Amino acid sequence: MLGEYVPADFIEKIGPTPLLMLPASDDVLCPTELALAAYERAREPKRLEILPGGHFDVYLDGFDRSSSLAREWFVEHLG
Structure with a gap:
């Protein structure tokens, strides 16, 4: 079933639920260009x-930033 899991297929339907995307610049597991393409299709906010x-890296060395x-984002949209 993992092969059928493509979250980007539904990204237009998420809004107006707030969406924060934190892709890594050199991600090879979830390619950055796919994340950017999905972001472009997402609705505001x-x-x-x-x-x-x-x-x-966003979970390790970059954890403080991410x-x-x-x-x-959570404080702004859930607070």
Whole structure:
């Protein structure tokens, strides 16, 4: 079933639910260009921050940056 899981196929239907995307600039597991293409199709409100590194770097060396961006987004939209 994993092969049938393509979240980008439904991205136009997410809005107006707030969407924050934090793709990695050198992601080879979830290619950055696919994330950017999906972001372009998403409806507002949305925000994009491209973080340096690969797929797992946003959870490791880049965690302070990615988690602070996520926290700001959640406070703004859920607070």
